[in-house]
Amino acid sequence: MNAATLASPMPRSAVRTDFGRLLGWAAVYFTLFVFVLFFLGPLFVMITTSLKSIEEIRLGTLIGIPRHPTIQPWIDAWSNACVGVDCTGLSPFFLNTIYLVVPATLIPTAIGALNGYALTQVNFRGQNIVYAIILFGCFTPYQAILIPLAQTLGKLGLAGTINGLILAHVVYGLPFTTMFFRNFFISVPSDLAKAARIDGAGFFQTFRYVMLPMSLPIMVVVIIWQFTSIWNDFLFGVAFTSGRNVPIMVALNNIVSSSTGERPYNIDMASAMLAALPTLLVYVFAGKYFVRGLMAGSVKG
Amino acid sequence: MAQLNIRSLHKSYGNLSVLENIDIEARDGEFLVLLGPSGCGKSTLLGAIAGLEPISSGDILISGRSVVRLEPKDRDIAMVFQSYALYPTMTVRDNIAFGMKVRGVAKQERDRAIARVAETLQIGALLDRKPGQLSGGQRQRVAMGRALVRSPKVFLFDEPLSNLDAKLRVEMRAEIKKLYQRLSATIVYVTHDQVEAMTLATKIVVMKSGVVQQIGSPDEIYGRPANTYVAGFIGSPPMNLIPARMRRKDGRVLLEIEGTGDKPLHVAISGPANPSVTPEGTAVIAGIRPEAIFLPHEKNHEHTQKIDAVVDLVEPTGSDTFVTLNLGGNKVIARCHPKSALKAGRETFLVDIDGIQIFDVSTGMRIEQAGEDLGMPPVEMTRLASG
Numbered sequence: 001m002n003a004a005t006l007a008s009p010m011p012r013s014a015v016r017t018d019f020g021r022l023l024g025w026a027a028v029y030f031t032l033f034v035f036v037l038f039f040l041g042p043l044f045v046m047i048t049t050s051l052k053s054i055e056e057i058r059l060g061t062l063i064g065i066p067r068h069p070t071i072q073p074w075i076d077a078w079s080n081a082c083v084g085v086d087c088t089g090l091s092p093f094f095l096n097t098i099y100l101v102v103p104a105t106l107i108p109t110a111i112g113a114l115n116g117y118a119l120t121q122v123n124f125r126g127q128n129i130v131y132a133i134i135l136f137g138c139f140t141p142y143q144a145i146l147i148p149l150a151q152t153l154g155k156l157g158l159a160g161t162i163n164g165l166i167l168a169h170v171v172y173g174l175p176f177t178t179m180f181f182r183n184f185f186i187s188v189p190s191d192l193a194k195a196a197r198i199d200g201a202g203f204f205q206t207f208r209y210v211m212l213p214m215s216l217p218i219m220v221v222v223i224i225w226q227f228t229s230i231w232n233d234f235l236f237g238v239a240f241t242s243g244r245n246v247p248i249m250v251a252l253n254n255i256v257s258s259s260t261g262e263r264p265y266n267i268d269m270a271s272a273m274l275a276a277l278p279t280l281l282v283y284v285f286a287g288k289y290f291v292r293g294l295m296a297g298s299v300k301g
Numbered sequence: 302m303a304q305l306n307i308r309s310l311h312k313s314y315g316n317l318s319v320l321e322n323i324d325i326e327a328r329d330g331e332f333l334v335l336l337g338p339s340g341c342g343k344s345t346l347l348g349a350i351a352g353l354e355p356i357s358s359g360d361i362l363i364s365g366r367s368v369v370r371l372e373p374k375d376r377d378i379a380m381v382f383q384s385y386a387l388y389p390t391m392t393v394r395d396n397i398a399f400g401m402k403v404r405g406v407a408k409q410e411r412d413r414a415i416a417r418v419a420e421t422l423q424i425g426a427l428l429d430r431k432p433g434q435l436s437g438g439q440r441q442r443v444a445m446g447r448a449l450v451r452s453p454k455v456f457l458f459d460e461p462l463s464n465l466d467a468k469l470r471v472e473m474r475a476e477i478k479k480l481y482q483r484l485s486a487t488i489v490y491v492t493h494d495q496v497e498a499m500t501l502a503t504k505i506v507v508m509k510s511g512v513v514q515q516i517g518s519p520d521e522i523y524g525r526p527a528n529t530y531v532a533g534f535i536g537s538p539p540m541n542l543i544p545a546r547m548r549r550k551d552g553r554v555l556l557e558i559e560g561t562g563d564k565p566l567h568v569a570i571s572g573p574a575n576p577s578v579t580p581e582g583t584a585v586i587a588g589i590r591p592e593a594i595f596l597p598h599e600k601n602h603e604h605t606q607k608i609d610a611v612v613d614l615v616e617p618t619g620s621d622t623f624v625t626l627n628l629g630g631n632k633v634i635a636r637c638h639p640k641s642a643l644k645a646g647r648e649t650f651l652v653d654i655d656g657i658q659i660f661d662v663s664t665g666m667r668i669e670q671a672g673e674d675l676g677m678p679p680v681e682m683t684r685l686a687s688g
Contacts, residue, residue, distance in 0.1 A: 189384050189386065191382045191383070191384045191386035192386050192388065194351075194353050194373075194380075194382070194386065195380070195382060195386035195387075195388075195447075196388075196399070197353065197372075197373050197374070198351060198352075198353075198373045198374060198378070198379065198380050198400075199374070199399050199400035199403055199447075200373075200374035200400055200403045200404050201399070201400075201403045205403055209388075209391075209399065209403075210388050210390075210391075213390035213391075214388075214389055214390050216390075
């Protein structure tokens, strides 16, 4: 055996593995491409349809580039479309939802941060039971609490109002926000709290100056989570509000279901796009924080 | 600057006792090192001094004032953590200033204090950075700065160097020592690294399983370990511990070690200060530091004893060559000169008789030898042939 005989089979097998690897990558990319089409297809149809006039939809097929693009359906969806009996478009309901989503996101986030921190710092009997109950709160289905919650809101005089819906989302959001923050703070080295204690900071000072600024990544996650789940909520909205007080998802439903005769697909599609846009934008702008936040704790920071 | 007294301190979690009857006194300006393996309770003890760990009973006094019931911030202490525990979202400046800010110190005064500490630790250029942008050594400095800025009565260090790489650790160790010499502060320093303990301490407390094994100066701890545990823990390589028997012959005290040949090896020692503790034939443990065993040409010692041993292994480290000997079935390590040519096989060594310690077999406690207290040479000066 000399070096030459040993070396000769090497290049051939190297070529073979290179080809195999190439084929593997091709398969991966092809699969991904199919999935991209699958997911983007409906969005494509929505956008193109929303830019067509009703005549064009009537004549042509659903799929196809609009021949005479128009933004009239978007304008109609925003300000003219009939939601139930009022033909106001989505705009008042959009504002309703902003009015709903801001406090219903910020309040549980703030309380959840404090709760979560307290659960990791203050030792008390039954701590684990409290945490288990909070977890249970996360996994309680909406439907199970719908009637008791409606009764409570009724007794509080908040039935049918946006404020009532805010309260419902605050209460329902607390277990989630507490759990998120608790799981974040549990990963913060205990030495930090000790150092702050030696520095003379009390519980709230440590929370305010040391812990809260550190929790920014998880706070972004919590805010996105709360924002999207409230924005996209339909069940609470339809159960606890009515008439002009409904949030955007309920309004969207009303737009689609209140059209009579010929369906204005273009306006429906534009309305759906308008209703989905805020959550989409949140992900576009804060998505990287979202991923970073979900990873926080797994990597020592 | 102040003295620290710990009096019959106990701490237990339920039935599990983690600190038992700790009595420690550190005078003003003492560099007290708590030394022991992981889980010996040294960090818990430090936490108790800091006020982060509640104690079960006993007392802790700083400057004569009991601090047991005080919050950490009121104990007039500052602590450097193993993990540095720098506040990650704050700049170095804010990290150092945080304690003052919380206590409501005026901005002007804070800035002055920061400038002073930054100057001392040479971290002026880092003040506006965040901890994440600093190297390990720089973080270490900032952590010290945060402690320094308080000018506390007692500094507490919890294994401050163990997260640094070997080279940096040596540098920072020297810096801590320089800092100590300049501040002449009272320091309590926890470490599991005996080299840190030996180089830094004015007083070492060796701990094991929550019990203090010995308190003494580095010299005392090294030269006269209180028991076999300390003897085996301190020194690198540690003291050789060899089973032996006490013999008496012609009025001389002999230590009988199983020799390399058929005959046991006899070494004349000064013997216990109180001869009645070790009657004829008592089994003891002989402790010999590696540097007390050497080759005949290496050192001139008055009181030496020739021993024949089989060389099993030769490990040169550059500055020293460690030689593993087989002495009657016991593994014994000798520290030899690197220039001494050694190879495996039978070799004659000299043992420094003054360097031999004896320990009680059952308790492991060191047995005081005659003449030791006065630092006098042993009574017996004649060299005895083995056997």
